[in-house]
Amino acid sequence: MEKFILSILQSIGRFILLCFDICRVNIKKPPRWALIRPQMYHIGVLSLPVVVITGFSTGLVLAAQTYYQFADKGLAAATGIMVSKAMITELGPVLTAFMVTGRVGAAMCAEIGTMKVTEQIDALHSMSVNPLNYLIGPRVIAGTLMFPFLTIFSCAMGILGGYLISVLYFDMTPLSFFEPIPLYLTPWDFFAGISKGFVFGLIILSISCYQGLRTVGGAAGVGKMTTKSVVTIYSWILVINFLMTIALNSLRFIWFGWL
Secondary structure (H helix, E strand, O other), X not given: OHHHHHHHHHHHHHHHHHHHHHHHHHHHOOOOHHHHHHHHHHHOHHHHHHHHHXXXXXXXXXXXXXXXXXXXXXXXXXXXXXXXXXXXXXXXXXXXXXXXXXXXXXXXXXXXXHHXXXXXXXXXXXXXXXXXXXXXXXXXXXXXXXHHHHHHHHHHHHHHHHHHHHHHOOOOOHHHHHOOHHHHOOHHHHHHHHHHHHHHHHHHHHHHHHHHHOOOOHHHHHHHHHHHHHHHHHHHHHHHHHHHHHHHHHHHHHHOOOO
């Protein structure tokens, strides 16, 4: 048990040191835009289809469950509030993070891990090219910038899905779906969702790159480390989401009172 705890603490320490090194190297010499742009396209644009499917289907399910639970109590008009609030503050950022982890995080860990075991990263060192600036920095920057936009897109698709099933299947009027939303949805909710998206993007890309750089053992090691990175990211997303929910709502209470 002690060895297990010690190994976890060592891994956290190595990860924190890597994050400091990434920040130091890329602040001293920012990566070229030509390296960041393709990563933004790969992480952001190519992830849109899976984000659309995830957000839209989640909105459908949320609206259906809300309507079935509330309609007989005369609270069908709360469907729009429940869908929009849940998507923007919780489900949108978390589910987007899960899907992007499976599509981008795993691939990135495998890519960097393959470069590590085939000594391509050592070749960069021999050519006086810093991998943290050439490989890691552009990926982390691109993912951190693009993930809030993916979160916003997922939330919008979830609200659209909830709206369509409410109006077309449950015969709600568009006004009854949208009218209560401005009364209960605050700017702080949007800030919370975007903040989570920003943090989740940083977590996904940094952990994927960290695990890729630590890959050893050939092809088997690449597969093992890729699986480990995905499980680690999922676990941290759930933990960080809970902590951010508590912290953001506490800050809202301190600054504005319960809105």
